[in-house]
């Protein structure tokens with residue numbers, strides 16, 4: 001609130017200040033131009049008067065001396081703010097009309113004029129007012145026969161300039177005040193949505209995560225609102241996910257704990273046979289193992305999301321690796337009388353953490369077996385397209401409902417809670433697998449149709465290391481495979 005207010009004030013102040021400075025500068029320029037223009041007109045005016053007076057005089061003078069024709073002089077109507085004086089060659093005033101001047105001040109100018117030079121000067125009347133004068137020689141046959149002085153008070157100019165000054169000042173104050181007020185009003189209006197956004201964001205921040213900012217304008221503010229609302233969406237879903245995750249994790253750990261507690265309490269009720277103790281302890285051990293595997297998975301998830309898991313990346317012959325894994329789980333499939341088939345298996349070299357990749361693919365293979373009814377078929381294939389190895393595990397199992405598809409990579413998500421739990425699933429496998437695939441620069445995709453089957457494909461970038469490293473990767477895996485498996489692989493590769 002405080003911030004908005006100060007922004008509003010600051011904007012208005014800046015705006016007003018800039019406008020006032022511009023107006024002031026403009027007024028000053030106009031004042032300067034006006035002053036020079038008025039002074040110029042004053043000078044032109046007195047010069048004209050002087051010419052007029054000189055003309056009268058020279059016409060009057062015929063014999064080389066100045067004579068004054070009173071009739072003609074009467075035509076030269078003197079104004080009350082003017083002065084007009086005529087001097088003989090000896091500086092003696094022959095005529096003085098209008099205002100009286102301080103003689104001492106004009107002596108120099110008269111002297112100049114009698115020497116043939118005309119000039120302007122600013123001086124004082126006897127009353128002390130400022131007056132502009134023009135002195136010029138009176139010529140007869142190219143010789144000076146006297147001098148003429150004409151002057152006019154500068155008061156007219158001063159009055160005009162003064163009235164301009166006060167008008168400009170009033171205009172400046174009025175315009176600035178109006179512009180400031182208007183600017184404040186406009187910025188208030190412009191910032192109103194910002195205030196609304198701030199208030200709503202505060203409500204949302206205070207805990208009402210489902211609220212959204214409702215502003216539909218497509219302007220800049222609208223873009224901010226859109227970004228904020230998107231952020232709130234993400235925050236809300238992250239928050240919901242977080243809460244569900246915590247409650248799921250607690251729930252998941254409570255079940256084995258209750259079993260352990262119940263079993264221990266029951267067993268301790270009376271003395272039991274050795275066999276009963278053994279049974280109780282083995283149940284407790286089993287539940288403890290289950291719990292510790294959940295906790296390990298959770299730790300891994302938390303650490304990998306924080307980017308704190310160290311993956312040991314080494315060249316790995318992916319085809320051989322997948323064949324080994326398939327071999328490892330084949331016993332599970334056999335138990336459910338399922339067909340576990342290896343289709344086309346290429347053998348690209350990738351850079352990967354073998355232990356983590358084992359975790360990823362084992363879960364996908366186990367899921368396929370777990371969620372496929374007996375006598376179903378599971379097909380494993382590995383192809384390389386555009387430097388990407390794609391491992392696909394397809395089954396003919398129960399499939400995944402369309403609504404569940406987007407959730408299966410979330411921790412603890414199980415489409416069928418009871419069934420998965422019975423089968424020993426924690427719902428963390430795919431979440432972990434996703435993290436592992438991402439850490440390898442790859443991804444997991446799923447396609448599924450309910451009651452028809454699912455297909456999980458993991459894409460991993462193919463690495464082309466130098467031939468020596470590739471050979472090493474290949475040999476390492478070959479060397480690792482048990483004898484029986486080599487036969488198995490030989491059979492598959494046929």
Ligand SMILES: Nc1ncnc2c1ncn2[C@@H]1O[C@H](COP(=O)(O)OP(=O)(O)O)[C@@H](O)[C@H]1O
Nearest residue numbers: 367368371408414415420425426427428429430
């Ligand atoms: N091949 C599959 N067929 C059908 N459903 C599957 C398959 N793989 C995974 N799912 C669904 O995805 C859920 C999450 O899988 P996962 O994270 O591995 O957890 P879990 O296997 O412990 O249940 C499973 O509970 C199941 O509902």
Ligand SMILES: [Mg+2]
Nearest residue numbers: 363367425429
């Ligand atoms: Mg699983």
